[in-house]
Amino acid sequence: MVIRRDADLPMLETHLLGRGIERACYRDPVDPERCFKVSEKTSCRQTRRDIVFFERLARLGIESSYVPKYLGAFETETKIGFFQECFARPGVRPLSEFMAQCSREALLRTDLALWEMRGELIEKNIVAIDVHPDNILVVPTGPTDADFRLVLIDGYGTPEFIPLPYWFRALGRRKIDRYWTNHFMKRLAHCRAEIARRAKTRG
Ligand SMILES: Nc1ncnc2c1ncn2[C@@H]1O[C@H](COP(=O)(O)OP(=O)(O)O)[C@@H](O)[C@H]1O
Numbered sequence: 001m002v003i004r005r006d007a008d009l010p011m012l013e014t015h016l017l018g019r020g021i022e023r024a025c026y027r028d029p030v031d032p033e034r035c036f037k038v039s040e041k042t043s044c045r046q047t048r049r050d051i052v053f054f055e056r057l058a059r060l061g062i063e064s065s066y067v068p069k070y071l072g073a074f075e076t077e078t079k080i081g082f083f084q085e086c087f088a089r090p091g092v093r094p095l096s097e098f099m100a101q102c103s104r105e106a107l108l109r110t111d112l113a114l115w116e117m118r119g120e121l122i123e124k125n126i127v128a129i130d131v132h133p134d135n136i137l138v139v140p141t142g143p144t145d146a147d148f149r150l151v152l153i154d155g156y157g158t159p160e161f162i163p164l165p166y167w168f169r170a171l172g173r174r175k176i177d178r179y180w181t182n183h184f185m186k187r188l189a190h191c192r193a194e195i196a197r198r199a200k201t202r203g
């Protein structure tokens with residue numbers, strides 16, 4: 001359900017967490033544990049897709065430690081958005097940045113953690129296709145940098161008008177798997193190559 005609001009939420013530059021082509025993500029000034037992603041209604045395909053996606057997960061009671069908690073959608077005259085659990089705190093970094101600085105042990109653990117994440121997405125038919133090292137946050141959970149959990153903050157949903165992969169698990173699985181192999185693994189390899197190149201130029 002999308003709640004109608006009379007006025008826009010306060011979008012403070014000091015609370016801006018990130019901005020993409022279509023939308024911006026702000027920390028909620030009232031509740032720092034929450035953030036909201038907001039688009040202009042004139043350009044909101046991704047945000048609408050996300051809302052359909054997260055509302056469906058909530059309706060079916062599908063939860064995962066990899067998926068930020070969904071905290072409801074809103075719209076105003078000109079904007080549409082939704083609230084989500086916020087992970088912006090010291091020590092939390094995108095996977096791409098983490099991989100460039102972490103220990104060897106942690107780097108090995110990322111492979112396993114990503115494989116486990118892929119398994120859970122498939123098992124619960126959480127159709128995430130735009131999985132990207134920048135859309136995965138590494139959240140520390142223990143004393144060493146190899147103690148972490150992964151959270152996928154963006155890249156959910158499928159663009160079809162009638163999203164058959166949501167309803168037919170075999171289609172969902174094929175889609176998640178195909179994008180994982182064809183896109184994510186390549187992006188990850190590119191990320192690794194870039195890290196190796198930078199290490200080399202540093203001497
Ligand atoms: N749940 C979250 N917790 C903390 N930071 C977030 C969260 N969601 C998004 N961000 C930050 O905002 C940026 C943009 O959000 P994202 O959902 O990836 O939108 P876009 O479609 O613009 O890529 C992210 O790259 C990240 O830095």
Ligand SMILES: [Mg+2]
Binds near residue numbers: 020134135154155
């Ligand atoms: Mg993103």
